[in-house]
Amino acid sequence: MTLNHQISGQGQPLVLLHGLFGSLENLGGVRRELEGQYQIIAVDLPDHGRSGHTTTFSYLDYSQQVLQLLDSLAVKKAAVLGHSMGGKVAMCLAQHHPERVSQLIVADIAPVAYPDRHGSIFAGLNQVDLPALQDRRQADRQMAEHIKEPGVRQFLLKSLAQEHGQWQWRFNLALLQRDYSKITDWPFSELCYPGPTLFIKGGQSDYLQAAYKDTIAAQFPRSQGRIIADAGHWLHAEKPAAFCKIVRDFIRVDETH
Template identity: 80%
Template sequence: MTLNYQISGQGSPVVLLHGLFGSLENLGGIKRELENQFQIIAIDLPDHGRSPHSQAFSYVHYSEQVLQLLNSLDLTNVTLLGHSMGGKVAMSLAMHAPNQVAQLIVADIAPVAYHDRHSGIFAGLNQVDLPTLQDRRQADAQMAVHIKEPGVRQFLLKSLAQEQGKWHWRFNLDLLQRDYSKITDWPFSALRYDGPTLFIKGGQSDYLQAAYKDTIAAQFPRSQGRIIADAGHWLHAEKPAAFCKIVRDFIRANETN
C-alpha cells in the first residue's frame, strides 16, 4: 500500500494528517501558509482521499502506513501535525516510533476514548443513493435529511467523486462505519511520547477538556497547550492565521532549544 501524498516547500519537514472523512485537501490552507518556511508533506490517510482502502481500521496500521511513506522519502526528525482522527494517528506514530518524530502537534483531540459523535453523519451518508444519483445538488439534498449543517455537508461532498459515470465516496464508508468504535477508541494509554508536544484547542470545542489534563500529561510529559478563542473543532479552517502562528512559534522554539 502506498499512500497518496503531496510535497511542497523547503526546510524542516512538517507532516500534515487530516481527520475522519477528510483528505489532504482539508489542510490545504495550512500547507499554503507554512510551505514558504517548511517542507510540507500532506498525506491522504488510508481509507481516505486517493489512498488505498484497507481491510480493517487500527491506529497501529494507519501510523505504520504513514511511517512507511516517511521512510520511503528518507524523512526523519519530522514534525507531525494531526487534526482530530489524524491527531490520534500522529500520537500513535510518535509513541511507536519516537526516534522518527522531532515534535508533535495535535489539533483538537485528546488521547482518550470518545462516545459516538457521528451517527447523524453516517445516516446522512447512507441516505445518498449513489446508483441513481444525478449530481452533487441531489446528494446534498439527500444528506440534509439527517445533516442540517450546510458546512458539514459541503465538507463531505468534497469526497464525492464520479468516475466512468458512477458516483462513489472516496473514503471507505463501509469500513469506517463498521469499525467506528475503533476510531473513537484510544488503546495506547499505557504508552508515552517524551518529545515536545503541543495540543491546540478550539475554544468552543469540547473535544479537548480540562478533565483530560492529567491523562495527557501522563502520556505526553513534555506537552503544553494553547487555546484559539472563538474557534470550534475546525480551528485550523476557522482561524488559520492564529493557528499557523502557534504552529510556527512552537516549531521554531524547539529548533533553537
C-alpha cells in the first residue's frame, strides 16, 4: 500500500500524522504555517482519508507503512509530528526505528493505554443511514442523536464522501470499531526512543496527565513538555500560532545542539 500524502515546502523533512477518524487535512493549518521552513510530508494513515484499508489495526504496521513511504521518497531521516492516534504511530515509529527520526513531537497523547472514549462517536456514525442518505445535513441530524457537540460532528463529516453515487465514510469504520481496543492500547512500554522528544498538552485536555510523567520519561528519556493554555485536545486547531511556534522553536533549538 502506498499512503496518500502531500508534500510542500523545502528544508528538513517534517512528517505530519493525524488522529483517529481524521485525514491529512486536519493538520493543514500546521502544514501551511511551517512549510516555509520545512519540507512537509502530510500523510493519510492507513484506513483513513484517501489511503487504502487494512484488515487488522496495528501501530507497528501503521508505522511501517509510514517508513515505507519515507523510503519511497528517499527520506533517510525526518522530524515526526503526530496528534492523538497519530502521536502513537509517531512514537511507535521512533521506538522501533530511532535512526530514522531526528526529532519526535507528540501532540496531546501519552504512551499509555486509555479507556474507551469514543462509544458515543461510534454510535453516532452507525446511526447514519448511508444507503438512504441525501446530503451531509441529514447525516449531521442523524449523528446528533448520539454526538451532541456540533464541532465533533463537523470534524467527522469531513470524511463523508460520495463515491460513484453512494455515500460512504473514507475511514474504515468497521475495522476501527472492531479493533478499537488495539487503538487505545499501548504495547510498547518496554521500548525506548533516545532522541529529542516534545510532548505538547492542551491545558484543558485530560489526555496528557501528570500521572504519566514517569512512564513517559522511561520510554522517552530526552523528552520535555509544553502546555498550551485554554486549548483542548484539538490544540493545533484551537491555537495554531502558539502550537506552531512551540514546534518551530523545539526543532530549531535541538538543531543547534
